Amino acid sequence: MANYKNGLETKESLYQSAKKIFYQKGYDKTTVKDIITDARTKQGLLNYYFGAKENLAVQIYKDFCNDVVFCVDERKAELGSLPRGLLFDMIGYRAYFKALFTDASVTRFYAEVSKLPLFARSMLDLRDYFFNLELEGEAYMGINPRLKERRYFEYLKSLTVGMEIQVFRDVLEKQIDLELQDAVDWFFFDYYSFLFTDGDYIHENIEKSRKVVSRFTFEISPVFEISLSVRPDAKL
């Protein structure tokens, strides 16, 4: 009975094995057999807990986003003098993009995941959460009058998700000749120009967020743990 595991252990094993092998071999080359062999379980249990390989990958992606948000959130006190709103969004976003590029095997994995049909749907849910949290709280509506309309909100969500997926897929795959930093800056400008009509205000915040994130450090373990931290000597 050495290999006997209870339900939660099995689920966790499947998750950890999938994560490890996805990062090592890439998503496309990883078979369900690879995962269940490593996790010492059966395909029926993978199906039971996750449905399919795709769902596992998207779950790993969601946790990756949560890790970034959590790390940035934890450092909020150290960034005490910063206002909430645009700048804070940008710092979170920039950290997310930077984390995607910290390790070549991580980059490859997320480039592959970005092609899964389920990925777009999952990004829309994430954006929904973000919009509800940030936009309602900060009343961006006062800045762009179109945002008052729920239908424009919905449309915008879809639009910006499509922008993000396509541009970063292309940058990740090096299909377009752009430095990550430039791609992120351009993305920010175009993305936020839907929310704010004042271009100078956006540019100013882009500059500030670049400075803040350049003071974050990123640590990636072999099996990938994200760790963002502001250096103790950082003066913002």
Next chain:
Amino acid sequence: MANYKNGLETKESLYQSAKKIFYQKGYDKTTVKDIITDARTKQGLLNYYFGAKENLAVQIYKDFCNDVVFCVDERKAELGSLPRGLLFDMIGYRAYFKALFTDASVTRFYAEVSKLPLFARSMLDLRDYFFNLELEGEAYMGINPRLKERRYFEYLKSLTVGMEIQVFRDVLEKQIDLELQDAVDWFFFDYYSFLFTDGDYIHENIEKSRKVVSRFTFEISPVFEISLSVRPDAKL
């Protein structure tokens, strides 16, 4: 030897069978076996001519776009007084979107196709063609100075493809609460605001293109042939 076909006949049969069954049953539910049975050929020949089911679907999509462009182009003389450039692009685009929604089984097929990884790549190639044709000829660069930079060009191509895929996938699947007409108008405004900085100029052209396309008629045969035409009595 009644079923003997030469190479081109086989290729054409596979293409027509795939198109018919994709529209009837939907892409996801169509099997390779359905196609080869209807085309009276073997899987080896499907692989030889098209590689995979996905390639067949994307080829059908490309021909769909070409049909729209061709129909609009044919009517150019009748639209004689219209200037080239923004308005003409909008008419072509609007016809394309309208054609997507002319028939429920066509709409379903393109909603499915929009999820294929190959689809995004194919859209980028199409946009490349469009950008080279329209932007270089019309010198949009004078209007948005950022377009002078090749890297911004590349970025914009990727960005707008992502916007288009995501928004129309969501509208096609009725995931967002938008009328097609509104979605297209919003898309135009946001899409062209990357190219033109004058919002009033864009709005004016949106209005005009709505009027022109409302005078096109669309005819769809059971196996889907697109036919756009301006009514003889149309006064533009």
